[in-house]
Amino acid sequence: MGKTISSCLLPALISCFYLQLQIGTASDTLRASKSIKDPEFIISQGGxxxxxxxxxxxxxxRYVGILYNQIPVQTVVWVANRNRPLKxxxxxxxxxxxxKLVVLNGKAEILWSxxxxxxxxNATTAQLLDSGNLVLNNGDNGGSSSLWESFQHPxxxxxxxxxxxxxxxxxxxVHTRSWKGPDDPSDGNFSQGLEPFNIPEGVIWNNxxxxxxxxxxxGHIYIGLIDMNTVYLDGFYVVADDDGKSYYETYKYSNKSMLIYYELDYEGRFVGRNWDAGKGDWINSYQILRTDCDFYGKCGAFGICDRMKRPICSCSKGFKPRNAEEWSRGNWxxxxxxxxxLCSAKEITTMAVEEQGKVMMGF
Structure with missing residues (x-):
């Protein structure tokens, strides 16, 4: 992400002009009778x-992907053949x-489908929308009954x-999957999505x-996210169907001129990025996993994490480390x-819960 485009403007314009001649006026749509050959591309209707x-x-x-088109920094938001690059x-x-929509190499071998x-x-079309969604349809129906969407395979x-x-x-x-590295979009170790549990939560998995x-x-925020009321909330919501068998999270900002997206990076950080026209680059606008205490289960069962203390982990009242040697080395x-x-277990457990509640409330 965030690599400066190295190709010159003139070849890009020539390629765009050639492609528009090739596929007609519908420059956002790929039809069954046409192909995109490297380095050609199509552009969503609004550019x-x-x-x-x-x-x-x-x-x-070489990869086939969806990129922001109108900014001077190469920003990739989706990759088709992420695990099988062209050589x-x-x-x-x-x-x-x-x-089917497919990526072929020079030997006509299918690298992605x-x-x-x-x-x-002979009637299938692939249309790139201004939302960044690539939609496969049976004919020109504008995505009203799509057969496949990149938004469902992020x-x-x-x-x-x-x-x-x-x-x-x-x-x-439907969840995002991190890249393996900053210049390697193959599947990484981290994924991010919604987990229903008893109440829906956003989750990042490491494998x-x-x-x-x-x-x-x-109903309004994820209660464990810092600053969600002020930074993250605008246009963000979680939806459940009537019988509680389907859940999804989505967002849409009221300021349509603002370019923003959220990325799960190769180190497992979930970061919001805003385009700053003055700086000519993306800036981080929101980030979870700010401190070690944000990691799930950092201090283990009945452990308390306090980022202001050293060491950050301690045991609740009445508890002691399960493995004292590991604990002393910082493995909690x-x-x-x-x-x-054992007769005091119920009382001590209640004390531990109360102690953890105080830390979460900042007491």
Missing amino acids: VFRLGFFSFANSTN DSSGILTISDDG THVTNLVP SNVFLQTMKMGVDLKTGRK NQIYFRTGPWN SRGCFIGLP
């Missing part, structure tokens, strides 16, 4: 995003004979109007382990256990 081939400054690999400029993005069925051959970026959620009836989840939890959604993951007779 906000483009879909085409790109490379990173420190790599010769040269022979790539083609096209609609196959059976109606939408893998959808119920398609109408990379590492959470864009406005994207619905990050879980369907308990089907088991389907299959919970890495961060936002706290429950109370095993937490604490009750160090008094």
Whole structure:
């Protein structure tokens, strides 16, 4: 992310002009009879995003992706062939004979596909919307009954109007997946999305382990997120269906002129980025995981994390470290256990809960 575009303006304009001649006036749509060949691209109707081939400054690999189109910093929001890059400029993005959107190399080998069925051959279209969503349809229906959408298969970026959620009836989840590195968009270790629990929460996973939890959604905010009332709340909400079997989180800002997106970076940080025209770059506007105490289970069971203390972890009253040697080395993951007779367990547990509540309230 955030790499300066190295290609010159003139070739880009020539490529754009050539592509518009190739596919007609609908420059935001790829039809079954046409292809995009490296370095060609299509542009959403309002010019906000483009879909085409790109490379990173420190790599010769070629990818097909969606990028912001009108800013001078290369900003990638979605990658098709993230795990199977092209090794040269022979790539083609096209609609196959059976109606799938595919990325091919120079040997006509499929490196990526939408893998959808119920398609109408020779009638399938792929349209790039100003929201950044790439939509596959049976014909020109403007996305009203899409067969496949990039918003349902995100990379590492959470864009406005994207619905990050879980369907308990089907088991389907929509969540972002981090990159492996700053110039490597292949699947990383972290993912981010919504987990219903008893009450929906935003969660970051490190592989299959919970890495961060936002706290429950109370109808207005996630109660565990600092500054959500002032920074994160505008246009953000969580939706549940009537029978509580489907949940999703989404956002849409009232200021339409503001360019903003949220990224799950390769180190597991979930960061909001705003475009600053004066600086000519993206700036971080919001970030969770600010301190070590923000990590889920940092101090283990019955441990208390206080970022103002050293060490940051301590045991609740009546508890002691489960492994004293590890605890002294700063490994607090095993937490604490009750160090008094079993008959006092109920009383001590109540004290521990009260103590943790005081820390959360700032007492």
